[in-house]
Amino acid sequence: MFGPKSAARWVGAVSGAVLPVMAVVAAIVAIWYGGSVMMNRAWTLDQIERRGLEMTTMEIVADTMNQERPVLPTPHQVFNELWDTTVGEPIMRERRGELQGNPRNLFFHAYHTLWPTILGFAIGSFLGILLAVGIVHSRAMDMSVMPWAIASQTIPILAIAPIIVVVVSNLPALNNAVDQGWISDDTKLLVPKALISSYLSFFPVVVGMVAGLRSPNASDLDLMRTYSASRGQTFWKLRLPASVPFLFTSFKVSIAAALVGTIVAELPTGARFGLGARLLTGSYYGQTIQIWSALFMAAICAAALVILLGALERVVLKRMGVRT
Structure with a gap:
């Protein structure tokens, strides 16, 4: 019979298998975003200097994550491209x-x-x-x-x-x-x-x-x-x-x-x-x-x-x- 103890064991087993994987994935995504900001910021800073713009740090970070042709695309850009070129386009x-x-x-x-x-x-x-x-x-x-x-x-x-x-x-x-x-x-x-x-x-x-x-x-x-x-x-x-x-x-x-x-x-x-x-x-x-x-x-x-x-x-x- 599926009682509270069985449910607790099942949840514990799933958590033990899923949580480590999710932690590793979260760490990879965080490092990826950090690398994207570092590698893409040169183009953003150059555009700011050329156009005489004033941008806050958050605006600079946001721009590095959404460039049209970035040096290192961010995870959400790659995911959006995958979605648009699979689900968003007919075969x-x-x-x-x-x-x-x-x-x-x-x-x-x-x-x-x-x-x-x-x-x-x-x-x-x-x-x-x-x-x-x-x-x-x-x-x-x-x-x-x-x-x-x-x-x-x-x-x-x-x-x-x-x-x-x-x-x-x-x-x-x-x-x-x-x-x-x-x-x-x-x-x-x-x-x-x-x-x-x-x-x-x-x-x-x-x-x-x-x-x-x-x-x-x-x-x-x-x-x-x-x-x-x-x-x-x-x-x-x-x-x-x-x-x-x-x-x-x-x-x-x-x-x-x-x-x-x-x-x-x-x-x-x-x-x-x-x-x-x-x-x-x-x-x-x-x-x-x-x-x-x-x-x-x-x-x-x-x-x-x-x-x-x-x-x-x-x-x-x-x-x-x-x-x-």
Whole structure:
């Protein structure tokens, strides 16, 4: 029965979980506002001097928090921009008699970033799992391929992204498909973005999957040998189930890396849509509020993807009989 004591315990548990988070958020917001005032006041003081105005300290502080193009936007400016470009703008709009996506809506840009992110994540995860299985079962691959996989991650993504974009964009097959009208230019840009995304996402999966496949201890492996289990049976009945928790942990890192890869790939591709294109447009025109709102949308997308993977992990582990 839900009595006063139960209610008190519930309130105490919620307070213990929520209050620390709220305290940290409040501290971050306070520091953010303070940083905005400090970094934006130079422009305000310069305008006061140029125009010969007289303003009180509170008026100066208020002006630094509401500049049109601030050096550091305030939290309420970023929130208002997010609201205006999501709820305040329709996702679809009619143009030239056709219903098309609205470039002023951040959900529209998020869609164009998430699609190659998910595709690149799927490709990178598939290749990472295959490579991990080969590394665990072949000492030659472990000694030869794994060092190259590690070395590949030392190459800055900003250095190879333009190379991949140029090479892939000039593939005859893709250009012919565009000329024939089979795909659009925007669809053509999906390929290099997905490749760059998969490049960043495969390595965490390789590392996590290798650790997971090697997680069974010697006694478990000896027991499988006692049952005369083949390498395939050992893999499917012991190594693979043991690797699932490791795999989902690496998936969460991988999906965030894939999103970063897609955003970076959108910068040199000349993409018109996507969060990377939104960031680039904001930097061209000095729209810092637009830049910050796009960054927050990217963070929201990453959090949503990680939460979805967490929910899928709980379902899979529950089906496997693992207590979570």
